[in-house]
Every structure is written in structure tokens, then in C-alpha cells.
Amino acid sequence: MRPMFIGIAGGTGSGKTTVTRAIVERVSEATVAVIEMDSYYKDQRDVPLEERAKVNYDHPSAFDTALLVQHLKQLAAGQPIEKPIYNFALHTREDRFERVVPRDIVIVEGLLVLWEAPVRDLLDIKIFVDTDADVRVLRRLMRDIKQRGRTLESVVKQYLESVRPMHLEFVEPSKRYADVIIPEGGHNEVAIDMVATKVAALLEERQRA
Numbered sequence: 001m002r003p004m005f006i007g008i009a010g011g012t013g014s015g016k017t018t019v020t021r022a023i024v025e026r027v028s029e030a031t032v033a034v035i036e037m038d039s040y041y042k043d044q045r046d047v048p049l050e051e052r053a054k055v056n057y058d059h060p061s062a063f064d065t066a067l068l069v070q071h072l073k074q075l076a077a078g079q080p081i082e083k084p085i086y087n088f089a090l091h092t093r094e095d096r097f098e099r100v101v102p103r104d105i106v107i108v109e110g111l112l113v114l115w116e117a118p119v120r121d122l123l124d125i126k127i128f129v130d131t132d133a134d135v136r137v138l139r140r141l142m143r144d145i146k147q148r149g150r151t152l153e154s155v156v157k158q159y160l161e162s163v164r165p166m167h168l169e170f171v172e173p174s175k176r177y178a179d180v181i182i183p184e185g186g187h188n189e190v191a192i193d194m195v196a197t198k199v200a201a202l203l204e205e206r207q208r209a
Contacts, residue, residue, distance in 0.1 A: 001206055001207070002076050002078075003033075003076060003103055003104060004105050004106070004124050004125070004202060005072065005106050005108060005124050006105060006106070006107045006108070006123065006124065006199065007107075007109075007113040007114060007119065007125070007127065008020055008107060008110075008113065008127045009109075009110065009111065009113040009115070009126075009171070009174055009175075010111075010129030010131065010171070010185070011131065011133075011136050012058070012111065012136055012137075012139075012140045012163055013131070013135070013136035013139030013143065014129040014130065014185055015129050015184070015185020015187070016109050016110070017109065018185055018186025019127070019129050019182060019185055019186050020107050020109050022186055022192045023192065023196055026192070026193065026200075027105065027196055027203070030200075030203055031104045031105070032103055032104065032105045032107060033100050033103040033106045033107070034106075035068070035072070035100065035106060036109055036110060037063065037068065037108065037109065037111065037112065037113055038088075038110060039084050039098075040065070041057065041062055041064070041086050041093075042063065043064075043084075044092050049090065052090075057091075057162070058111065058163050058166035058167070058171075060112055060115065060116065063112065063116075065116050065118065066118075067084075069122070071083065072108065072122050073122070075100070075102045075106055076102075079102070080099055080100060080101045081100050082098070082099055083098045083099075084097060084098075085097060085098055088147075088148040104203060105203070112171065112174065114128060114174035114177045115171065115173070120177055124202070125179055125180070125195070125198070125202075126180070127178060127179065127180045127181075128174070128177075128180070128181045129185045130181050130182065130184075131185045137159055140155065140159065141159075180195055
């Protein structure tokens with residue numbers, strides 16, 4: 001049976017990962033694979049480190065979308081993939097991979113999951129996590145400093161110069177492609193329960209078919 005593909009998009013710090021975890025917990029009887037779009041940033045090992053830091057990582061061109069689509073099609077065909085592991089401190093890929101095998105459900109999570117038509121066309125359920133900008137920027141600030149070794153100044157500079165403009169140009173407009181919009185991210189228990197119930201029902205239909 002072809003996996004069910006669920007796309008979860010939304011702005012930086014909107015709560016995409018929290019929503020993903022909540023859905024996984026609620027469909028525990030099914031097996032789930034999670035594919036983070038952030039893993040598919042282009043490899044820049046041939047670019048000097050100081051130049052890598054200048055790249056606009058919120059623009060569609062920063063992602064290796066072709067490889068992501070290839071991997072999703074492999075999973076759809078029942079084939080395992082070797083998902084890249086990205087080093088956010090060095091802005092390049094590691095030399096190792098994470099092996100991902102096909103599951104009942106494949107969740108694809110990331111900023112531009114609904115913007116990229118080749119990715120969007122593979123999705124069975126499209127979700128957009130909609131959270132206020134002030135909440136998102138604070139979450140981004142904390143994450144990048146604690147988890148990605150960034151300085152306060154660099155995070156603020158990046159937000160003003162690229163994150164916010166790219167959100168307005170690409171992420172926010174992609175909301176129109178969503179089947180479901182979840183306000184307030186992982187804190188919206190009602191919306192998450194509704195999505196999980198729908199996913200469980202669709203899986204049951206597929207298993208009976």
C-alpha cells in the first residue's frame with residue numbers, strides 16, 4: 001500500500017514540529033516516517049564558510065527540492081531512502097545519512113512544503129500551521145541560539161533581511177493550498193484531534209480497499 005503523505009507547512013517557529021509530534025502520538029497504531037525539508041538544504045562544502053553564512057536559507061533556491069521529490073517518490077514506490085543530515089552550524093551536509101524506510105504515513109514538514117508544486121502534488125493531506133509573527137520570531141530566536149550555535153545579532157539580522165521578506169513572499173501565500181489551517185500550532189488540541197481522526201479514518205479505508 002502506498003504511504004499516505006501529509007504535508008505540514010508554516011512560518012519559522014510556527015509549531016510545525018510540535019504539530020507533527022502531536023499527530024504521530026495520536027496515530028500510534030500506524031507507523032510514521034518524518035521527512036524534514038530542512039534536511040534538504042543544498043550541500044555547500046565547496047563554498048567558503050563566510051560565503052555560506054550569506055546565503056538566503058529561506059528562499060526556495062536554498063533547497064535541493066529535486067532530491068526531496070525523488071526521495072518521496074522512492075518511498076511511494078516502497079523503496080528506502082538515505083535522507084541527508086544537515087549541519088546548521090557549518091551550513092553543509094554531513095558525510096553520513098539517515099536511512100528511512102516506507103511507512104504507513106510519511107509526514108513532510110517544512111517552510112516551503114506547500115509552496116513547491118512538485119512536493120505539493122504528492123501530498124494526500126496538506127496542513128498549514130498559522131501562528132502570530134511575534135510568537136514565531138521569539139521561538140526562532142531561542143531555537144537558533146540554543147540549538148544552532150547562532151548569536152543574537154546574527155539571528156535578528158537574518159530575520160529582518162531574509163526570514164520575514166521570504167515569509168511574506170513564499171510561505172504566507174502557500175497557505176491557500178492547505179486543506180487544513182491550524183491556528184496557534186501545537187496548542188490547538190481541537191484541530192490536531194480532528195486531523196488525527198481524519199488520518200486514522202483514511203488509513204482504515206485504505207486497508208479495507
